[in-house]
Amino acid sequence: MIIVFLGPPGSGKGTQAEILREDHGFEHFDTGSRLRAEIATGSDLGQRIASFTNEGKLVPIEIIKEMIQKFIRETKAERIMFDGFPRNREQAQVMDEALKELGDDLDYAIYLEIDEDNLLQRIINRRFDKETGEIYNLVSSPAEKIAELKAADRLIQRKDDTEEVFGTRLKVYAEETVPVLDFYREQGVLNKIDGDHDIEVVAQNVKKLLGL
Ligand code: AMP
Numbered sequence: 001m002i003i004v005f006l007g008p009p010g011s012g013k014g015t016q017a018e019i020l021r022e023d024h025g026f027e028h029f030d031t032g033s034r035l036r037a038e039i040a041t042g043s044d045l046g047q048r049i050a051s052f053t054n055e056g057k058l059v060p061i062e063i064i065k066e067m068i069q070k071f072i073r074e075t076k077a078e079r080i081m082f083d084g085f086p087r088n089r090e091q092a093q094v095m096d097e098a099l100k101e102l103g104d105d106l107d108y109a110i111y112l113e114i115d116e117d118n119l120l121q122r123i124i125n126r127r128f129d130k131e132t133g134e135i136y137n138l139v140s141s142p143a144e145k146i147a148e149l150k151a152a153d154r155l156i157q158r159k160d161d162t163e164e165v166f167g168t169r170l171k172v173y174a175e176e177t178v179p180v181l182d183f184y185r186e187q188g189v190l191n192k193i194d195g196d197h198d199i200e201v202v203a204q205n206v207k208k209l210l211g212l
Pocket residue numbers: 009031032033035052053054056057058059060064083084085086087091160169
C-alpha cells in the first residue's frame with residue numbers, strides 16, 4: 001500500500017505518519033527530516049539545502065528528485081507512506097513516473113484538513129526532543145513531560161518554526177502544494193480527513209479509511 005499525507009505545515013502529517021509506522025509497519029519517508037539530516041552533516045549539499053529550508057522555501061527539484069527516485073527503487077517495504085512530499089505538481093509527476101516504472105500506483109492521498117488559525121500556534125510551540133527526535137507541543141503535551149525535558153535541556157526548536165518563516169511556508173503551501181490536491185482529486189485518490197481533532201481521533205479516522 002502506498003500513501004501520501006498532504007496538508008499545511010503543522011497539520012499533523014508527521015505525527016500521523018509515525019503512528020502508522022509504529023502500529024502498522026509502514027516505512028515512513030519524511031522528506032523534511034531527511035533534508036535536516038543532510039544539513040546536520042555540514043556538507044556542501046547540506047548548506048545549500050539549509051539556504052532554502054531556513055527561509056521556508058522549497059528545495060530545488062533536482063535534489064528532491066534524486067532522493068525520491070532512490071528511495072522508491074530501493075525500498076522493499078510493502079507499506080510505504082510519504083510525508084512532506086509531493087510539495088508541487090512537478091514532484092507529484094516525478095513520483096507517479098518512479099512508481100509506474102515498478103508497476104505501482106499511489107493508493108491513497110490523505111489530506112489533513114485543518115483550520116489555519118490553529119496552525120501558527122502549533123508551529124511556534126512545536127519542539128523536538130534532541131535525544132529521541134520525538135515531537136512535543138509546549139501547550140498541549142503533558143506539562144510534566146515538558147518540564148522534565150526542559151530541565152534536562154533536551155527540547156529544541158526547528159529553525160523554520162518561527163512566526164516569520166511560517167508565513168513563507170504557508171504561502172508556498174497555498175501556491176505550490178494546494179494544486180497537488182487537485183492533481184490527486186482528478187486521479188480519484190484524494191481523501192479528506194478532519195485534522196482538527198485529538199491526535200488519537202485523527203489516527204482512528206486515518207486507519208478506518210485505510211481499512212486497518
Ligand atoms: P517539513 O519538515 O515537511 O515541514 O519541511 C521543512 C522544509 O524542508 C520545507 O519548508 C522545505 O524547505 C523543505 N522541504 C521538505 N519537503 C520538501 C519537498 N518535497 N520539496 C522541497 N522542499 C521540501
